[in-house]
Amino acid sequence: MYLSDYHIHSNFSGDSVEDLENIIKRAKELELKEIAITDHMDLDTGSIYDSNFILDLNKYIPKLLELKERERKNIDIKIGMEFGIQSHLGMEAEKIIKNHPFDFVISSIHSINKILIDQKEYWRDKTKEEGQEKYFLEVLKCIKSYDTFSIQGHLDFISRYGGEGKKGFIDYTKYDDIIDEILKELIDKGKGIEINTSGIRYLENRFYPCNSLVKRYFDLGGEIITIGSDSHKSIDICKNFSEVYDFLESINVKYISSFEKMKIEFKKFR
Template sequence: MLFDYHLHSQFSADSEMTMDQLCQAAVKLGLDEIAITDHHDIDYQDDTIEFLIDKKEYLKEIEKFQQKYKKQIKIKKGIEIGLQPHIYKECRKYISDDFDFVIGSFHTAEHADLYNGDFFAGYSQWEAYIQYLKSVLEVVQNYDDYSVIGHLDIIRRYGDFETQPELLKNKEAFDLIKQILKVIINKNRGLEVNTSGYRIDGKNPLPSFEILKLYHQLGGEILTIGSDSHNIEDITKKFDYTISRLKEIGFNQLTTFAHLEPKFHKI
């Protein structure tokens, strides 16, 4: 079974695909199932762009294409929701029980945007990484309304640094990531393997294979795979390679979701 569980349509302000184009491309690629996971970031920390979705309109559009392509592909109602400690109530209200699948992601930390670099002001490289991980840990300890954590080590993508090191090489970062993974596992939540990570160093998805090894060692089982595509060309990019590496680590299944409940598929 082949699926892509991180895809963005025109409902995401930074996507180049319409929902119909996305679905057509998935069918042509022979996918069995997709989750459309557009951005909803409440109180996003950059006033130049807005990642908010009218849920009623969004779900209605997904339902239209579920019907249109029902004989060709399964289309799940997903969302990528930006998590911050001060918006738990708003996130819970938005999610309610309307979705099949929820990616909990971190595009901001400490009320500052990662992408535009605001978050890094005043921090050294490793100080920024540590503070980001502390923010993630705080959220996963106190918020449960998500299926998987998206691109856990996305912090490596940002900041004007010459290198993007493996976070586990730093002891404090290692300890924080281990705590994050233990919380996720204990709460029966999962990780996504986001293949957009190869755009950083050409070698790793997000999270890195080293973090995925640690997740496996700790007993993590819920694992989705997604391309984080904002254009047709990136859908399922490097999936075969990534899945082969996941098998080497010891994973023997990947996960899809229906009504927020995980379903496992042998790989």
């Protein structure tokens, strides 16, 4: 069994208090082969969260390089980042990613036009469908805006937000065309998607993205997939991963992806 968790937050992220040492300890207990630490870098969110979510790379990178070297014989630690992309930030993102020794970068949409999508302000003038459509259109715009990321994060997690009575459901038939365009663009660019298991913890009873979307990615010719817990506490590392492996096997996928210095390698997981 080749276990790796490619979406983990530490206390370098504004919304996590977890110590890197606890994360490494837990990952070793679970006998993971690899972990990617992927702390938040969200620029230009125009809110109170702004400074909390700007990653201090001058401290973060040296710390991870030190731990990567120290643990080399025990576990493969990947230097990652979850970049909160917005369509006007493509060039800035490229610059940051190229100038640091990242192994792996998740491209996630958390904000649109400088407004966080978990805020009432985003949903104020929109129906659920309008908010969801705008989000998917923005995903497409963002992945066209730069090239240096590794995978698209939690592709359909917009269902998590939207205020009272608007959460938890997406009628995918409304967005089939946009989603196909997103997946084709990712495939053309040699980019992957993740299966993010936090959807279960947020009581959505599914992963992000939903299984049919993952299957569609492979049907269209995609091959690059990582699995991430999106843990903000070490106890959540690798949660619900066996269900993911079972699902991947059921659609005849045998390999997950591993990244080192942004280069992909495929690992047979069972």
